[in-house]
Every structure is written in C-alpha cells, then in structure tokens.
Amino acid sequence: MLHQEGGVFDSADKGTHICDASTISPYDSQRFSENAAKKDMTFMDTPMSGGVLGAEKGTLTFMCGANSEEDFEKAKVVLSGMGTNIFHCGNVGTGEVAKIANNMILGVQMVAVAEGMSLGKKLGIDSKKLAEILSVSTSGCKSTNDGNPVPGVYEGNAADNDYKGGFAVGLIRKDMKLALDLAKEADSSVDATQQAMEEY
Numbered sequence: 001m002l003h004q005e006g007g008v009f010d011s012a013d014k015g016t017h018i019c020d021a022s023t024i025s026p027y028d029s030q031r032f033s034e035n036a037a038k039k040d041m042t043f044m045d046t047p048m049s050g051g052v053l054g055a056e057k058g059t060l061t062f063m064c065g066a067n068s069e070e071d072f073e074k075a076k077v078v079l080s081g082m083g084t085n086i087f088h089c090g091n092v093g094t095g096e097v098a099k100i101a102n103n104m105i106l107g108v109q110m111v112a113v114a115e116g117m118s119l120g121k122k123l124g125i126d127s128k129k130l131a132e133i134l135s136v137s138t139s140g141c142k143s144t145n146d147g148n149p150v151p152g153v154y155e156g157n158a159a160d161n162d163y164k165g166g167f168a169v170g171l172i173r174k175d176m177k178l179a180l181d182l183a184k185e186a187d188s189s190v191d192a193t194q195q196a197m198e199e200y
C-alpha cells in the first residue's frame with residue numbers, strides 16, 4: 001500500500017506522518033522510513049496489542065518506533081483515540097521488535113494454557129474452577145483469562161462465540177515465524193517458540 005501505484009507514497013502530501021499498525025519485520029519498517037523520508041514524509045511503526053475487544057473499548061496498547069520524540073508525540077495524538085498505553089520504544093523498527101517479542105511470548109503461553117486446561121479437565125477438575133484458580137496464581141496471564149480456549153470459562157471470550165473475533169491461528173503463526181526468523185539472525189535461543197510453532 002505504501003509503494004504501489006496510487007499508494008500512500010504516491011498520494012499523500014509532503015509532511016505526512018504515517019503510522020503503520022501492522023506487524024512486520026523491523027527491517028521493513030526501517031526501509032519504509034527511509035523511503036518515506038525521500039518523499040518528505042515520516043514513517044513510524046506503531047503495532048498494537050489488545051485484540052478486537054481492546055479496539056472496541058479503545059484500550060489498545062501501541063508500541064511505537066519513531067526517530068524523534070517530536071514524531072512520537074504527533075503519532076500519540078492520533079493513537080490515543082484508540083489506546084490507553086502508548087510507548088515510545090526507540091527508533092523506527094523498535095515498535096515491531098516489542099510487538100514480535102510480545103506475540104512470541106503470547107504464542108508460547110497459549111499452547112501452555114491449552115495443555116494445562118486440557119490436563120485439568122481430563123483429571124476431573126471443573127474447567128471454570130481451574131481457570132479461576134489460574135487467574136490468581138503464578139500461571140495467571142492474558143491467555144488464562146481473556147484468551148482461555150475453553151467455552152464457558154469466561155463470558156465474552158472467543159471460545160464462547162464459536163471462536164470468532166479472537167486472534168486467529170494464522171496471525172499468531174505469521175508473528176511467530178517473524179520471531180523465529182529474527183531470532184536466527186540474532187543468534188537468540190527460541191526452543192520453546194519453535195515447539196509452540198509446531199503445535200500451531
């Protein structure tokens with residue numbers, strides 16, 4: 001959309017600030033930023049977390065990569081209409097780094113929660129009671145609560161809506177693949193992520 005004929009770079013005015021809320025490689029964001037500068041525009045990576053419910057409630061978290069505090073403040077004016085937690089992570093690309101790390105951790109958590117909930121059910125504990133315990137125990141996390149995969153555990157969960165409106169498996173696979181590719185380049189150990197990816 002940025003580079004294609006009739007896209008943002010062809011259509012937007014000079015001085016435009018572009019906030020990209022997608023989850024892509026930080027290296028792509030840096031390249032887009034360089035290309036935007038050639039058009040006298042400013043590109044920032046501003047990926048979000050919080051899902052469909054966060055978007056509906058205006059409580060999203062934005063992770064912003066901006067090359068200056070001034071650019072970040074301009075983005076913040078727009079993003080604050082959609083989110084309550086807005087972070088300046090550093091230069092362009094670092095917003096993507098934060099988002100990819102977040103989703104890498106989320107992906108591993110979701111597999112662990114699914115396995116733990118399944119084991120509990122098979123061993124005879126009520127799923128709703130187990131989820132209540134997990135939510136206030138050391139395993140408590142977003143995935144045990146908002147993303148619990150068992151229907152009937154939390155009202156309003158995707159599990160109670162035929163899994164509609166949740167974070168699709170295809171998206172977590174995409175983000176975890178990004179994490180695995182970047183980890184390989186950075187020579188960072190990601191054994192748990194690799195195992196979780198195989199589950200997806």
